[in-house]
Amino acid sequence: MPLRVPADSTILFQGDSITDTSRRTQPGDGLGNGYVRMAADLMRERPQPCELTFLNRGVSGNRVADLVARWDEDTIALKPALVSVLIGVNDTWRRYDSGEVTTTADYERDYRGLLSRVRDELGARILLVEPFLVPVEEEQWDWREDLDPRIQVVRRLAEEFDAALLPADGLLNQAAREHGGAPAVAGDGVHPTPLGHAVLARAWAGLVETA
Template structure:
């Protein structure tokens, strides 16, 4: 399954720091996979007027995404919404003791997708949260993260969304590159190579 980008489409990227990557007024698309994906699409279709928006916020969990969803998503009337969220819901359990139940995660995620579909006919891309363990203790995080990945897969089916299976993609890339640190230095935040691979996978879903 792929998405269809018409020449005047508005494409919105939503998520946490992996999407944010230091975006600011001088660089509104950030410095990660969003910027690279937009550049690849513009290079392939230079005559189109596709608009790319990045509203990722570092540190966000899915409940934070839901809290700002109208202002940062539906009010923008996007034609395509791409969402990458979930690893902070897991991370906070292990660094702060803040547990986010998998069912609550799925319920909040479903709520934001429902809001999109109720207000406009929007195409959806759901990117799995991912973890490429670089420390031994991070392997234990899989117990918490894997149910969230399964939830995203269920939601992709439920909402007829395009699914980017990023967890398997990036873990396999780590093996090919010779170690997790080549793809995500801390196991969570992609390196430039990790962002490039994510962007290329995203663009492939646009049929380019």
């Protein structure tokens, strides 16, 4: 069942570069040029009146611990009615390119702490986007050993916090099969192409209704 939010709500997107999409360097409204903007446009195109405010606070390179460090300023202080979170692939990526390990237990602890604050301090609705990987290099298949448990954490947290769940990993890998391979959806396996962002945006908008 879709999440229902008042038509004059503030909706906040949190995450890493997949959410950021140059929102801090481009002129304009700060939504970036990826799935956040596309999802906002889809919501605004609906026939029912919509006075939603969309905020993007994704920061390129962030891991879950980075969200913890800026959660007061970039989430709690903004008082959104809906918080959408996509975080986790950098927690995996840094293990393989830098040897910096975020254990699954630490990831789950920090993620649960973020969501607990949203529930307890804001009473906001929550939408969780699975971290995902669409391997384009053979060695990226090895990353799944680290990423797949994080995806399971997000699914458990969605159940625990009665959050909407966007199953991005399966959706994007299926889109890759339908459109000629992984580079069509995520050129480096992590960052979506315009097609990949569109897949995410359509799925995101399908999970949210205004009341």
